[in-house]
Amino acid sequence: MSPDLVRFAYLVAASLFVFGLKGLSHPRTAVRGNRLSALGMFIAIVVTLIDQQIVRFEFIVAGIVLGGAIGAIWALKVPMTAMPQFVGLCNGFGGGASVLVAGAAYVEAVLRSADTISMQFGIATMASGLIGGVTFWGSLIAFGKLQGIVSEKAVRFTGDHVLKGLFLLAGLAAGVLGILQPENTQYFWIMVAIASVLGILLVVPIGGADMPVVIALLNSYSGMAAAATGFVLSNNVLIISGSLVGASGFILTSIMCKAMNRSLANVMFAGVGGDSGGDDAGPADDLYEGKVKSTTAEEVAMVLDSARRVVFVPGYGMAVAQAQHAVRDLANLLEADGIEVEFAIHPVAGRMPGHMNVLLAEADVPYDRLKEMDEANTGFEQTDVTIVIGANDVVNPLARDAADTPLTGMPILNVDKSRTVVVIKRSLSPGFAGIPNPLFAADNCLMLFADGKDAVQQLTAAVNEI
Amino acid sequence: MGETIAILTIFVLAVFVGFEVITKVPPILHTPLMSGSNAISGITIIGAILSAGTQYSTLTTVLGTAAVVFATINVVGGYLVTNRMLDMFKRKE
Numbered sequence: 001m002s003p004d005l006v007r008f009a010y011l012v013a014a015s016l017f018v019f020g021l022k023g024l025s026h027p028r029t030a031v032r033g034n035r036l037s038a039l040g041m042f043i044a045i046v047v048t049l050i051d052q053q054i055v056r057f058e059f060i061v062a063g064i065v066l067g068g069a070i071g072a073i074w075a076l077k078v079p080m081t082a083m084p085q086f087v088g089l090c091n092g093f094g095g096g097a098s099v100l101v102a103g104a105a106y107v108e109a110v111l112r113s114a115d116t117i118s119m120q121f122g123i124a125t126m127a128s129g130l131i132g133g134v135t136f137w138g139s140l141i142a143f144g145k146l147q148g149i150v151s152e153k154a155v156r157f158t159g160d161h162v163l164k165g166l167f168l169l170a171g172l173a174a175g176v177l178g179i180l181q182p183e184n185t186q187y188f189w190i191m192v193a194i195a196s197v198l199g200i201l202l203v204v205p206i207g208g209a210d211m212p213v214v215i216a217l218l219n220s221y222s223g224m225a226a227a228a229t230g231f232v233l234s235n236n237v238l239i240i241s242g243s244l245v246g247a248s249g250f251i252l253t254s255i256m257c258k259a260m261n262r263s264l265a266n267v268m269f270a271g272v273g274g275d276s277g278g279d280d281a282g283p284a285d286d287l288y289e290g291k292v293k294s295t296t297a298e299e300v301a302m303v304l305d306s307a308r309r310v311v312f313v314p315g316y317g318m319a320v321a322q323a324q325h326a327v328r329d330l331a332n333l334l335e336a337d338g339i340e341v342e343f344a345i346h347p348v349a350g351r352m353p354g355h356m357n358v359l360l361a362e363a364d365v366p367y368d369r370l371k372e373m374d375e376a377n378t379g380f381e382q383t384d385v386t387i388v389i390g391a392n393d394v395v396n397p398l399a400r401d402a403a404d405t406p407l408t409g410m411p412i413l414n415v416d417k418s419r420t421v422v423v424i425k426r427s428l429s430p431g432f433a434g435i436p437n438p439l440f441a442a443d444n445c446l447m448l449f450a451d452g453k454d455a456v457q458q459l460t461a462a463v464n465e466i
Numbered sequence: 467m468g469e470t471i472a473i474l475t476i477f478v479l480a481v482f483v484g485f486e487v488i489t490k491v492p493p494i495l496h497t498p499l500m501s502g503s504n505a506i507s508g509i510t511i512i513g514a515i516l517s518a519g520t521q522y523s524t525l526t527t528v529l530g531t532a533a534v535v536f537a538t539i540n541v542v543g544g545y546l547v548t549n550r551m552l553d554m555f556k557r558k559e
Contacts, residue, residue: 025490027555048512054519067538075546094507100533104517104526240480241509247484354496361554
């Protein structure tokens, strides 16, 4: 194939990627968009395979068969509750692939003739190695945290910022040396090793509830690493795809930060959610003493019986309890009784952007019942019963009303404005932010202490009996 | 230098396109957006294929083959899982 034809095919592929992402602007067009994007990828791969530069195919075929089998089995088996881990690990593989490709191209260029290595090539190779190394190892740690292999807590130690700073400087120094002396390939590998440690150090101090930000940020990094590799190979389709992904991850990162009213620097370096929860027990007891009303499924069923509008507010607890199908059953039952049912989704509910929506879609909840925060907040005053299941900080009124709490300024779902709030929760333990929630002590709040799934199933049974 | 400027131009324009397109994705599709964009970043597979197939040296072949495995997991896993998720959103119109 002539090089121009190959480039033209890459242009077609890049255009299909853009169309594919455009399709994601609505659930109706999204499936087709994803297929267009996959078609673009297929074209790019086929064109590359028939490119005459390739002399032997066995390693390529072996790699594709192995990777394809792992990817396919994994993608078809992974439960929707484990989607954050899946995406987290995929980010890592993307970053890893970028480092390896940049490294291979670099080694080859040095073997050909080290003198002709351009500045663009050198800078891009080092950028790809640095970003890709951080992405790969950072993603592995994120995966470990979400999977429960690594502590979900914000693990901090004295001087960790200094250590991270030193590693970053060392990585940059190795990169600069590599650019200035491209014939010494060891600088590249030293830099990749430093970037790997840096990736681990950056993600270990980040707590579980901040994972949506980290996953989105690593997503952005994996795109930037791909774009950098595009500069190494002077390949347009890599650059275009990498920038699309980089932009996507960046936008998601900023949406997540905004939804927590925190800056990216604060999420990355402040280490909220460490081991300090114990100190707050005193004021929490005062707050809750004698005011918390514990309820039963039967009592809630009676309240629901006279309701006309019910809103569910799911949080990470729903994912942990695998309660999405039980919630769907209850919602369907209420709708059959003529009650208007909606789901209010906070942007950072769960462990990744859109986590709750995917779980509820899996349980066959129609997407038009899923309301974003701003829209949901216009409806709570007209809501008879709001059922909070496995959410805490995102419904804490302190974020709205109090000054100087870790949550202050974070936009919340104003569930306390509804006539009755039922909170399904195992205990009064604080959420990720480590502060008590006055909602639980509010006059219109009933606490249903139980496991999420059990409680919802009992509720469904109780509603059926009325 | 001319070539560097040319591809830098493409890079900057692609970032703008990315911002325009992605801001129109509604929050309910943010998870499929992440998995779908993950699949797209698997485009490094074409660089991996070239490294694994040109057989320039043992080291480049090893690096290239490992990259093919990683990138293929991303491409196949990413598109399949995205399709699975989007089908769930579509089911109930």
